[in-house]
Amino acid sequence: xxxxxxxxxxxxxxxxxxxxxxxxxxxxxxxxxxxxxxxxxxxxxxxxxxxxxxxxxxxxxxxxxxxxxxxxxxxxxxxxxxxxxxxxxxxxxxxxxxxxxxxxxxxxxxxxxxxxxxxxxxxxxxxxxxxxxxxxxxxxxxxxxxxxxxxxxxxxxxxxxxxxxxxxxxxxxxxxxxxxxxxxxxxxxxxxxxxxxxxxxxxxxxxxxxxxxxxxxxxxxxxxxxxxxxxxxxxxxxxxxxxxxxxxxxxxxxxxxxxxxxxxxxxxxxxxxxxxxxxxxxxxxxxxxxxxxxxxxxxxxxxxxxxxxxxxxxxxxxxxxxxxxxxxxxxxxxxxxxxxxxxxxxxxxxxxxxxxxxxxxxxxxxxxxxxxxxxxxxxxxxxxxxxxxxxxxxxxxxxxxxxxxxxxxxxxx
Amino acid sequence: xxxxxxxxxxxxxxxxxxxxxxxxxxxxxxxxxxxxxxxxxxxxxxxxxxxxxxxxxxxxxxxxxxxxxxxxxxxxxxxxxxxxxxxxxxxxxxxxxxxxxxxxxxxxxxxxxxxxxxxxxxxxxxxxxxxxxxxxxxxxxxxxxxxxxxxxxxxxxxxxxxxxxxxxxxxxxxxxxxxxxxxxxxxxxxxxxxxxxxxxxxxxxxxxxxxxxxxxxxxxxxxxxxxxxxxxxxxxxxxxxxxxxxxxxxxxxxxxxxxxxxxxxxxxxxxxxxxxxxxxxxxxxxxxxx
Numbered sequence: 082x083x084x085x086x087x088x089x090x091x092x093x094x095x096x097x098x099x100x101x102x103x104x105x106x107x108x109x110x111x112x113x114x115x116x117x118x119x120x121x122x123x124x125x126x127x128x129x130x131x132x133x134x135x136x137x138x139x140x141x142x143x144x145x146x147x148x149x150x151x152x153x154x155x156x157x158x159x160x161x162x163x164x165x166x167x168x169x170x171x172x173x174x175x176x177x178x179x180x181x182x183x184x185x186x187x188x189x190x191x192x193x194x195x196x197x198x199x200x201x202x203x204x205x206x207x208x209x210x211x212x213x214x215x216x217x218x219x220x221x222x223x224x225x226x227x228x229x230x231x232x233x234x235x236x237x238x239x240x241x242x243x244x245x246x247x248x249x250x251x252x253x254x255x256x257x258x259x260x261x262x263x264x265x266x267x268x269x270x271x272x273x274x275x276x277x278x279x280x281x282x283x284x285x286x287x288x289x290x291x292x293x294x295x296x297x298x299x300x301x302x303x304x305x306x307x308x309x310x311x312x313x314x315x316x317x318x319x320x321x322x323x324x325x326x327x328x329x330x331x332x333x334x335x336x337x338x339x340x341x342x343x344x345x346x347x348x349x350x351x352x353x354x355x356x357x358x359x360x361x362x363x364x365x366x367x368x369x370x371x372x373x374x375x376x377x378x379x380x381x382x383x384x385x386x387x388x389x390x391x392x393x394x395x396x397x398x399x400x401x402x403x404x405x406x407x408x409x410x411x412x413x414x415x416x417x418x419x420x421x422x423x424x425x426x427x428x429x430x431x432x433x434x435x436x437x438x439x440x441x442x443x444x445x446x447x448x449x450x451x452x453x454x455x456x457x458x459x460x461x462x463x464x465x466x467x468x469x470x471x472x473x474x475x476x477x478x479x480x481x482x483x484x485x486x487x488x489x490x491x492x493x494x
Numbered sequence: 495x496x497x498x499x500x501x502x503x504x505x506x507x508x509x510x511x512x513x514x515x516x517x518x519x520x521x522x523x524x525x526x527x528x529x530x531x532x533x534x535x536x537x538x539x540x541x542x543x544x545x546x547x548x549x550x551x552x553x554x555x556x557x558x559x560x561x562x563x564x565x566x567x568x569x570x571x572x573x574x575x576x577x578x579x580x581x582x583x584x585x586x587x588x589x590x591x592x593x594x595x596x597x598x599x600x601x602x603x604x605x606x607x608x609x610x611x612x613x614x615x616x617x618x619x620x621x622x623x624x625x626x627x628x629x630x631x632x633x634x635x636x637x638x639x640x641x642x643x644x645x646x647x648x649x650x651x652x653x654x655x656x657x658x659x660x661x662x663x664x665x666x667x668x669x670x671x672x673x674x675x676x677x678x679x680x681x682x683x684x685x686x687x688x689x690x691x692x693x694x695x696x697x698x699x700x701x702x703x704x705x706x707x708x709x710x711x712x713x714x715x716x717x718x719x720x721x722x723x724x725x726x727x728x729x730x731x732x733x734x735x736x737x738x739x740x741x742x743x744x745x746x747x748x749x750x751x752x753x754x755x756x757x758x759x760x761x762x763x764x765x766x767x768x769x770x771x772x773x774x775x776x777x778x779x780x781x782x783x784x
Contacts, residue, residue, distance in 0.1 A: 146747045153536065171535075174750070178536045264642070264731055320621035322642040323728050459750035460534065467555050467733055474732035475644045485554065492552050 104133040106392035108379075109155075110166040111148040113141040116349055120412040127399050133392055138162060144267075161382035163392050167213065169204060169455040172380050176207035182381040182390070185211045187397045196419045198442040201376055204455070212380060214400040215418035217410050219375040220434045221344040221450040222275040222367040225330070225351070228360065230257060230339045238365035242279050242309055245340075245368055249316045252339050259316040261338035263324035269470040270452035272342050276309050279369030283446035286371065290451040293461060293494075298487045307472055307479035314473055333362065342367055344375060344453070348430055349414035364430040371446040372437050375453040376418060464493035522763070529756035537752055546757040556758065559736040562648050563765070566737065567716035569652045570659070574712055575705070577656065578663025583693060585664070586671045596668070599661040607658065611725025614654040615641070618726075644734035647727055651719075651735055654726055659715065663708050670704035671697060706773065713769050717762060738762045 106128065112121045121137075128135045140148040148166065155161055156179055167175060175181060188194070188211040194202060197215065205213040224245075226238055234255055239245035249259035262268060278286045281302045288297035297303065318338070321329075330350040332338040341347060351362050358364060366372075379400055381393040399405055406417035411426060416435045424432050441447040449455035451462055468489050472482040532542045550556050581599055585592055602610065617623040620639040628636040640646035674697050682692050720739040727735040729744075736744075738758055746755035 149750070150747055156536070171750070174535050265728065266730070266733075269732075318621075319639065319642065320619060322619075322731055323615070458534075459748070460754075463744070463749040463751070464553075470730070470732040471554070471734075472732075474730065474734065489553070492549055 104391035181212040217415035221373040261329040261332035275367040464489035533752040581664040582667035
């Protein structure tokens with residue numbers, strides 16, 4: 082072996098070395114509760130199996146508020162984490178503030194565009210380039226019912242809001258609390274958006290809560306929505322103030338209330354308590370047509386360093402991998418964002434969710450949830466929630482409410 | 495060596511002076527600057543005039559927060575002082591087991607406001623607490639549901655805060671009462687002056703500085719009140735019990751609206767200055783009678 086060949090070999094080694102560098106990822110997320118933590122552990126294992134080093138950075142609290150505060154501190158100090166749990170327009174907002182890494186290469190290689198519904202894919206792009214990877218799709222507009230109570234009073238799952246009101250009146254007359262609800266801002270907002278979708282239809286929802294068209298916000302339809310909110314206020318029990326959503330779910334489970342309007346994370350509570358869909362509880366889309374989605378995703382910041390960039394690429398690939406999408410969503414109660422994952426192991430509610438998502442993606446009624454930060458940025462979304470919750474918890478008239486709604490939205494822009 | 499002797503106090507104080515300069519006054523200046531920019535998710539530093547303040551005063555939620563501050567602050571300070579003074583006067587009557595009673599009244603102060611808030615949340619919950627209990631005793635029509643009525647909910651916060659702070663005010667006043675010259679009181683008693691006159695004409699006027707201290711302590715507790723609201727009502731029903739501090743938190747940490755948060759923080763600081771500056775002025779000016 083000549084010196085030359087040794088040199089050549091060692092140069093080759095050195096050149097190859099960066100490509101052999103271990104991918105590393107520091108992942109900021111707020112999935113800390115039982116089922117969620119289990120789901121993250123799956124990703125962590127897969128990442129390690131591919132030779133990566135995972136640094137976990139879970140920040141619990143405030144539905145992600147604490148994690149966002151941590152993120153801001155990290156970014157301000159010029160030390161952004163590799164991957165961050167971000168969702169909805171916040172991805173684009175961060176992109177405008179600091180820039181996000183382009184993961185287009187991974188996306189194209191794995192054909193993301195073919196397996197994601199177009200509306201959801203759009204959320205993952207910043208100025209046309211892929212900058213985030215979706216994990217799951219939660220459907221927000223679900224109504225859950227206690228099967229035993231409903232059968233006892235001969236009530237079918239309502240398909241219009243009038244039917245819902247009639248059913249609720251009947252239950253109330255029989256001494257049953259019709260609706261389990263927790264008096265927290267976001268829960269009020271969750272009911273509100275399902276009513277907007279139900280009474281106004283997908284097109285109106287798009288105009289009012291996505292495009293923030295002032296005409297739609299002050300329209301008669303919006304007044305009817307607030308009228309319905311006032312009616313619904315009459316269907317909750319007197320102790321609803323400040324109640325957490327899972328306690329409201331427990332009321333439906335234990336037969337203390339008939340219905341709950343909540344996203345499909347409520348299903349996780351039913352399943353964890355050993356209840357069977359269709360036997361103990363029933364799920365149905367809230368009255369009206371359309372599908373409101375809440376998609377969790379990971380975004381990647383622009384970072385120096387080969388091993389970090391490799392970590393990002395590997396993570397993006399794994400997150401969108403069919404295997405992870407299946408395992409994660411079985412744990413979390415949502416459905417895979419990929420449309421080509423087999424759903425055999427999922428329950429009937431998830432299957433229906435998937436079916437509706439695919440159907441609604443075709444006719445444009447697959448819409449982002451405003452209450453869960455998918456449709457609007459923080460300030461306008463918060464301004465709408467303020468009006469909704471103030472109306473729900475007082476005797477404000479619907480006329481005043483729509484006026485305040487338009488003013489608040491204008492003030493938040 | 496001589497230089498060192500002369501300058502040791504300055505050298506020792508310098509680090510904390512610098513730390514306070516940067517971390518208190520520096521960040522106040524930073525917040526003031528942010529309040530004049532269009533900062534949203536992240537701070538931006540281009541000057542943008544008073545737009546954030548216009549938005550702030552156009553927001554109905556901020557109106558509610560400021561009104562609540564005055565309702566809560568006013569009632570909390572007055573009621574705590576009245577109850578504290580009354581307790582102190584009663585304890586001052588050379589009663590038996592004073593030490594035990596004093597500790598009992600002072601104990602709420604040892605609790606964190608989060609604990610106080612959570613406990614009162616259960617006590618005031620119509621389905622769990624007082625209302626349910628009294629109905630259980632047979633008074634079916636008894637209602638005490640302030641916690642879920644938007645126009646009354648702020649008074650539940652007053653109630654819990656007074657419960658927490660009045661024992662502390664009592665301790666302050668008790669110390670004040672004990673420092674009054676007993677000779678004067680004895681002289682008054684010899685002259686046959688009734689007890690209530692002794693208190694209203696001699697004891698309480700000599701305690702004026704204690705009143706001022708109690709007022710300042712309570713006033714700043716009221717303005718920075720945050721944890722009690724979060725634990726007791728979460729700002730609800732709706733945003734009926736929002737205070738400026740909770741408003742600021744919501745804007746900064748939940749909504750990604752740093753400009754709004756900064757401008758509301760500046761207004762809060764203005765309110766505190768309006769109270770503290772006259773106090774400092776009266777404390778720091780040279781006394782003419784000395």
